[in-house]
Amino acid sequence: MDEQHQGDDETNKKAVVKSSIKKLKKKFVPGLKYTLLISAAINFSMLVVGCLNVHKCPVNKDIPLFLIATGAIGLMSKFVSYIRGRLSKHVQVLYIESALYSVETIFFCLGTYWVYKAFQPSYDPLDGKLYCNKTAYLFAFIYITSFYAIIIAILAGFCCFICCALCLFAVATRTGSSESPHVNVEETETSTLKVEDQNVEQPLVTANP
Numbered sequence: 581m582d583e584q585h586q587g588d589d590e591t592n593k594k595a596v597v598k599s600s601i602k603k604l605k606k607k608f609v610p611g612l613k614y615t616l617l618i619s620a621a622i623n624f625s626m627l628v629v630g631c632l633n634v635h636k637c638p639v640n641k642d643i644p645l646f647l648i649a650t651g652a653i654g655l656m657s658k659f660v661s662y663i664r665g666r667l668s669k670h671v672q673v674l675y676i677e678s679a680l681y682s683v684e685t686i687f688f689c690l691g692t693y694w695v696y697k698a699f700q701p702s703y704d705p706l707d708g709k710l711y712c713n714k715t716a717y718l719f720a721f722i723y724i725t726s727f728y729a730i731i732i733a734i735l736a737g738f739c740c741f742i743c744c745a746l747c748l749f750a751v752a753t754r755t756g757s758s759e760s761p762h763v764n765v766e767e768t769e770t771s772t773l774k775v776e777d778q779n780v781e782q783p784l785v786t787a788n789p
Contacts (some may be wrong), residue, residue, distance in 0.1 A: 620658045626719065628652030633716035636641045638700040638709045643720055646691035650723075653684045687718070 607725035630647030637643045657680040665675050699721070 591775070600740075610719060616658050620655060622723070623651045623654030624656065626723065627655065629716055629719050633713040634704075637712040637716055639712045640694050640698045642690070642694045643698065644716055645713065646687060646694060647716060649687045650684065651688065652689065653680055656680055657684060688727075691720060692724050695724055703715055 622729040626647045627759075628651075630644045630651060634644045634648075635641075657677060660673060660676055660680065664677075695717070698712065698717070701717055702710040703712070703717075705711050
């Protein structure tokens with residue numbers, strides 16, 4: 581009987597966990613879809629801007645290539661993530677996503693070097709090798725800078741959370757340690773008063789033989 585009750589409890593727990601996971605999916609899946617659509621739109625815009633300005637950035641010809649590569653790889657990764665459920669039956673989706681995100685990260689690091697190294701180019705085509713198309717360069721610059729700004733904001737928020745947690749922990753430990761000596765002080769005061777009373781009473785008893 582006990583084993584049956586334990587088995588029923590385990591099945592109930594599993595059912596509760598599954599239902600909670602389904603509820604979370606219903607809440608977060610629409611948000612994830614919108615996020616994928618927005619990021620896919622950004623990647624598509626990068627691809628278009630890079631293709632239109634391939635030969636319009638003599639200051640560094642790799643900047644348009646960065647836009648093209650990042651846009652194309654980003655679209656591929658978003659597409660794979662969107663149809664993950666269908667592909668998982670035939671291929672290992674995790675390996676494909678890992679490869680795409682790894683290549684995207686490499687190009688992002690290279691793009692950071694190329695874009696910041698060329699800062700600030702000339703937007704006048706007559707300047708020759710110092711020229712870069714304004715739309716292409718600013719698109720790449722804003723994209724990279726926004727990404728770093730988001731990362732810094734997340735790290736700053738995480739650090740603030742840790743600092744607040746540590747401060748609360750320190751305050752709790754101090755209050756706990758300050759309460760315990762207070763009780764000890766009261767006990768010592770009462771004990772000293774008793775000793776003093778005994779010392780006062782003893783001569784009075786010995787004075788009358």
